[in-house]
Amino acid sequence: MIYLIVQIIDKVITILIFAIIVRVMLSFFPRVKPNPLITIIYDITDPLLKPFQRFQITSGAMGLDFSPLIAIIVLNLIQSLIVRLLY
Template identity: 45%
Template sequence: MVFYRFLSNLVYVIEILIFVRIIFSFLRIDPYNQIGKIIYDLTEPILAPARELIYRLGINTGMFDFSPIVAILILRTILFLVRGIIF
């Protein structure tokens, strides 16, 4: 129960950070400033495997980066599976 609540909160924080990174990319905020670097460092370990998965599947997304959507879907799936196992 406590583990699921912790995992749920962690996923929530990661999703917020991913959304902030998306907003930063739309606003073209320099990723090398202090806040941008922290957001990048915290989200890249989540987004890099999602980006690699899209590449390995051979999906051509053009100029759009769908790795945040894929990462959030994977995180939600993991949370759903853990919930099914625990409860």
Template identity: 40%
Template sequence: MSLKYQLIGLINIAFQVLVYLIIARCLLSFVRHNPYQPIIRFIYDVTEPIMSPFRRIIPSAGGLDFSPFIAVLAVEMVRRLIIQLLWMI
């Protein structure tokens, strides 16, 4: 297997983990949790830089926060762009 395929696989895994972390953060908003627990702090620390720009642009509507949905779409678009650029090399 060439280095390009391995790199594409690694990028796919990294972006998929990021999407799972965003989904986990959404699910955490529905349950009571300790925000100082290390794993929860990790989820917030990783996802906040991605979600905060969208949260500033898109206000919550009726108590619903659409920034995770938009963040997942943006992460997917960036993943596809990076993979397309790697295929051109």
């Protein structure tokens, strides 16, 4: 039973990481029209990225947002801790 719970948590975190990667790739195409899939991706990833968005480097007109990278690192750490603790 615990093995099943660990697998589900592992898969959910993996899906969240892929959603963040897709969101980052979508940011390179600002003219893509919003559709339901893109809206779902933004709705899922917004709560994950908001706490980390203060780690931005702004210089002039262009800024770097490290929140996706930090969120992925934190999700990977949580994923590995949960797998190790529950096994």
